[in-house]
Amino acid sequence: xxxxxxxxxxxxxxxxxxxxxxxxxxxxxxxxxxxxxxxxxxxxxxxxxxxxxxxxxxxxxxxxxxxxxxxxxxxxxxxxxxxxxxxxxxxxxxxxxxxxxxxxxxxxx
Amino acid sequence: xxxxxxxxxxxxxxxxxxxxxxxxxxxxxxxxxxxxxxxxxxxxxxxxxxxxxxxxxxxxxxxxxxxxxxxxxxxxxxxxxxxxxxxxxxxxxxxxxxxxxxxxxxxxxxxxxxxx
Numbered sequence: 001x002x003x004x005x006x007x008x009x010x011x012x013x014x015x016x017x018x019x020x021x022x023x024x025x026x027x028x029x030x031x032x033x034x035x036x037x038x039x040x041x042x043x044x045x046x047x048x049x050x051x052x053x054x055x056x057x058x059x060x061x062x063x064x065x066x067x068x069x070x071x072x073x074x075x076x077x078x079x080x081x082x083x084x085x086x087x088x089x090x091x092x093x094x095x096x097x098x099x100x101x102x103x104x105x106x107x108x109x
Numbered sequence: 110x111x112x113x114x115x116x117x118x119x120x121x122x123x124x125x126x127x128x129x130x131x132x133x134x135x136x137x138x139x140x141x142x143x144x145x146x147x148x149x150x151x152x153x154x155x156x157x158x159x160x161x162x163x164x165x166x167x168x169x170x171x172x173x174x175x176x177x178x179x180x181x182x183x184x185x186x187x188x189x190x191x192x193x194x195x196x197x198x199x200x201x202x203x204x205x206x207x208x209x210x211x212x213x214x215x216x217x218x219x220x221x222x223x224x225x
Contacts, residue, residue, distance in 0.1 A: 043216040
C-alpha cells in the first residue's frame with residue numbers, strides 16, 4: 001500500500017460545481033497535513049494546511065479524519081482557474097514529507 | 110512573501126558532465142530540501158539540510174551530493190550526469206520544527222534538466 005494515495009482523476013466538472021477530493025495515508029502517526037496546488041510544468045504552491053478541527057479558506061474547505069486516516073479538500077463554486085493538479089502532503093515527523101501523486105481537476109466552461 | 114529561487118529554469122547537459130543546481134531562499138528558513146518530480150512517481154526526496162553544513166540523505170541520494178555553506182543557499186550536485194537523471198528538480202524550504210509543530214514547505218520554480 002502506498003504511503004499516501006490519491007485518485008489521479010481527471011475530475012471534469014462544470015463551472016460552478018462543487019468537487020471533493022480525498023487522500024488516504026497509511027501511517028497513523030502522521031503529524032501534519034497539507035494541500036498543494038500544482039499547475040502544469042510549475043512548482044507546487046501551498047493551498048492550505050489541514051487542521052484537526054477542519055479549516056476553510058474562501059471556497060476551499062479541508063478536513064482531517066484521523067480515525068479513517070484520510071484528508072479531504074472541498075472546492076465550492078469551481079472556477080476555470082481552479083483547473084490544476086492537487087497534491088496531498090503528509091508529514092510523518094520532522095523532515096519526512098510524503099507527497100501523493102496528485103489529483104487532476106479540469107473545470108469546464 | 111516567501112521567495113525561493115533556483116538558478117536555472119531549463120538546463121541541457123551531456124552524459125558524464127558535472128551539474129550544479131542552486132537554490133536560494135530569503136525567509137531565514139532552517140530547512141532546505143531537494144526533490145525530483147517524475148510523471149507517475151510524484152515528488153521524491155533526494156537530500157535535505159536542517160542547518161548550515163548539515164545534510165541528510167533522502168530516499169534517492171545515489172548519484173547526487175549537496176552543499177550548504179550558507180543558511181540561505183542549498184546546492185545540488187550531479188557528480189556525473191546520466192540520462193536517468195533527466196527530470197524536474199524542485200528545491201523547497203521551511204522553518205525548522207519548533208514546539209513540535211511542523212511547518213509547510215515553499216517551493217522554488219523548478220529546474221527542468223535534460224541529460225543527453
